[in-house]
Amino acid sequence: PDVDQIYMDAVQAMGIQGGWPLNVMLTPEAKPFYGGTYFPPGNWVKLLENIAQAYAGEHRAELDGSAERFAQVLQASELQKYGALASATKARVNDEEFKLLAYNLGMRYDRERGGTNRAPKFPMPSIWRFLLRAHRISGSQQLLTQLNLTLREMAWGGIYDQVGGGWARYSVDAEWLVPHFEKMLYDNGQLLSLYSEAFQVTQDPLYREVVFQTVNWVRRELTNPEGGFYSSLDADSEGVEGKFYVWTREELRAVLGEEEPLAAAYYSCTGVGNWEHGNNILHRRQTDDEFAQTHNLEPHVLAKLIHGWQKTLLAARAQRVRPGLDDKVLTGWNALMLSGLAAAYRAFGEAEFLELALRNAEFLQQNLRNGPRLYRTWKNGRATINGFLEDYALVIEAYLSLYEATFAESWLREAEELTAYVLANFFDPAEQQFFYTDASAEPLIARKKELFDNVIPSSNSVMANNLLRLGRHLERADYQALATAMLGQVQALAAKEPQHLTNWASLYVALLRPGAEVAITGPQAEEFRRELSRHFLPNDILAGTLTNSNLPLLQGRSATDKTTVYVCRNQACQLPVHSVVEALAQLALAEQ
Structure with missing residues (x-):
């Protein structure tokens, strides 16, 4: 990914649309002078011949000069390149700028079908997770309406697998109907987090259904x-994109029998098909209650029918040739799924979610840790490639989430150890951001920093959020100060172009309305944690123990026979209470 990042930037600097496959021509010093994406075979051969002749002949100096100029562009600081305020030392958050940020992001919403007003449409979970946090501190019904519109339209659309669960990468249209059928681990992990948090806020049964099916x-x-x-499932099988997932009406009739007309209506299928060659992409256009009312069905009867259709179609689909599986295990992507499972466990309390999360965390520890370091990838029993900042940041984030979901201190200590390694080996004190590559990594023509949130949040934005959260758990003022300094570097840019910096925007919210520190001690600490975790408390941190702990938030708060909750803010605590109801009341009072 470090090589890809550099040379993708190079191609874009040449004025060429980025994408894959990526082809770049380099000098022997690895400096780029020409590139592109896909070239047809005939054109590719001719291009190589022409470039070889030019480089061997009189144009060598011209090409070397071009390569040198592109190398200088690549070596420029990202903060300077994008006009960010590199001299900032601390974020100065305020309500007026937050409103501007939210307004500028709102200019890009699709008010009819959700998402942003563009096609193709990507889920972009970090945008909607920011909206949840913005709604939390503002109470804006408009934000919640846009969020619910987006999450409903995505869950009803063809981008979501209505039969087997799980999400495709993106929709090629603006209606979420026709997906690029490839399913990626990183999307599904983030969407688990998003829909779990949205359920905490809304209690919408659709969101619960999506989470359980995706898991x-x-x-x-x-x-x-x-x-x-x-890592992923391919989009195509038997050389045809989507073949595994789509249905003709004849195929549906053969599988569902006399129930097919009702199922076809539910999944918006037509005789001529809603896609190519008479095929239908299953999708929905009504709530279950609306559909039941339209078709004179009791809701419980419809629910039973839907369950039967999904089970029957899934079994029939299993007989088809399956899409190819990319069976490598990527550390950062696994961490996104681990965070998603932890979020799902907190929202729903389902033991299976936690079991799956813990097995994955142990797998990472046993197979992708190398002392204080991480490997990037694992396959066939072998870990290779040293980890990048993305891997460290996402694993730290996941371990923090796992600690708050279990109160097992080992995960907090693992996050602390990895953070110390990142600070020692990735940090650039001159710009108060982190490089993407380890100091010991193979030197390339540029050492980049990742600032902008994309389909995966930028590694620096994740790391900044981690520093704030870990700093509060460990009472490390230096970690918290660094988090605010990192936001300060991109703060003005985030307010102006928030669609590219929404995970940074979530950090903005956390600093604008700092949450509480909630410490739970005593024999029912786990039960209290489970009950508190069902509520959406994104800026609060939870710590707890059944007995005693040396963690800063728990020191001096020895467990007694009576479970006790301490709600604190900036190390100033309210009176201890002995029920979740009382603790929630104190949290609500603290937010006023």
């Missing part, structure tokens, strides 16, 4: 026997 899909199709998660 079942991950367990069924992307989990290896040791507990790691595979």
Whole structure:
């Protein structure tokens, strides 16, 4: 990914649309002078011949000069390149700028079908997770309406697998109907987090359905026997994109029999098909209650029918040739799924979610740790490639989530150890950001920093959020100060172009409305944690113990026979209470 990152930037600097496959021509010093994406075979051969002749002949100096100029562009600081304020030392958050940020992001919403006003449409979970946090501190019904519109339209659309669960990479249209059928681990992990948090806020049964189905899909199709998660499923089978997932009406009739007309109506299928060659992409256009009312069905009867259709179609689909599986295990992508499972466990309390998460965390520890370091990838029993900042940041984030979901201190200590390694080996004190590559990594023509949130949040934005959260757990003022300094570097840019910096925007919210520190001690600490975790408390941190602990938030708060909750803010605590109801009341009072 470090090589890809550099030379993708090079191609874009040449004024060429980025994408894959990526082809770049380099000098012997690895400096780029020409590139592109896909070239037809005939054009490719001719291009190589022409470039070879030019480089061997009189144009060598011209090409070397061009390569030198592109190398200088690549070596420029990202903060300077994008006009960010590199001299900032601390974020100065305020309500007016937050409103501007939210307004500028709102200019890009699709108010009819959700998402942003563009096609193709990507889920972009970090945008909608920011909206949840913005709604939390503002109470804006408009934000919640846009969020619910987006999450409903995505869950109803063809981008979501209505039969087997799980998400495709993106929709090629603006209606979420026609997906690029490839299913990626990183999307599904983030969407688990998003829909779990959205359920905490809304209690919408659709969101619960999506979470449970997606976890079942991950367990069924992307989990290896040791507990790691595979990377992706291909879009095509038998050389045809989507063939595994789509249905003609004849195929539906053969499988569903007399129930087919009702199922076809539910999944918006037509005789001529809603896609290519008479095929239908299953999708929905009504709530279950609306559909039941339209077709004179009791809701419980419809629910039973839907369950039967999904089970029957899944069994029939299993007889088809399956899409190819990318069976490598990537550390950062696994961490995104681990975070998603931890979020799902917190929202729903389902023991199976926690079991899957813990197996994965142990897999990472046993197979992708090398002392204080991480490997990037694992396959066939062998870990290779040293980890990048993305891997460290996402694993730290996942371990923090796992600690708050279990109160097992070992995960907090693992996050602390990895953070110390990142600070020692990735940090650039001059710009108060982290390089993407380890200091000991193979030197390339540029050492880049990842600032912008994309389909995966930028590694620096994740690391900044980690530093704030870990700093609060460990009472490390230096970690918290660094988090605010990192935001300060991109703060003005985030307010102006928030669609590219929404995970940074979530950090903005956390600093604008700092949450509480909640410490739970006593024999029912786990039960209290489970009950508190069902609520959406994104800026609060939870710590707890059944007995005693040396963690800063728990020191001096020895457990007694009566479970006790301490709600604190900036190390100033309210009176201890002995029920979740009282603790929630104190949290609500603290937010006013």
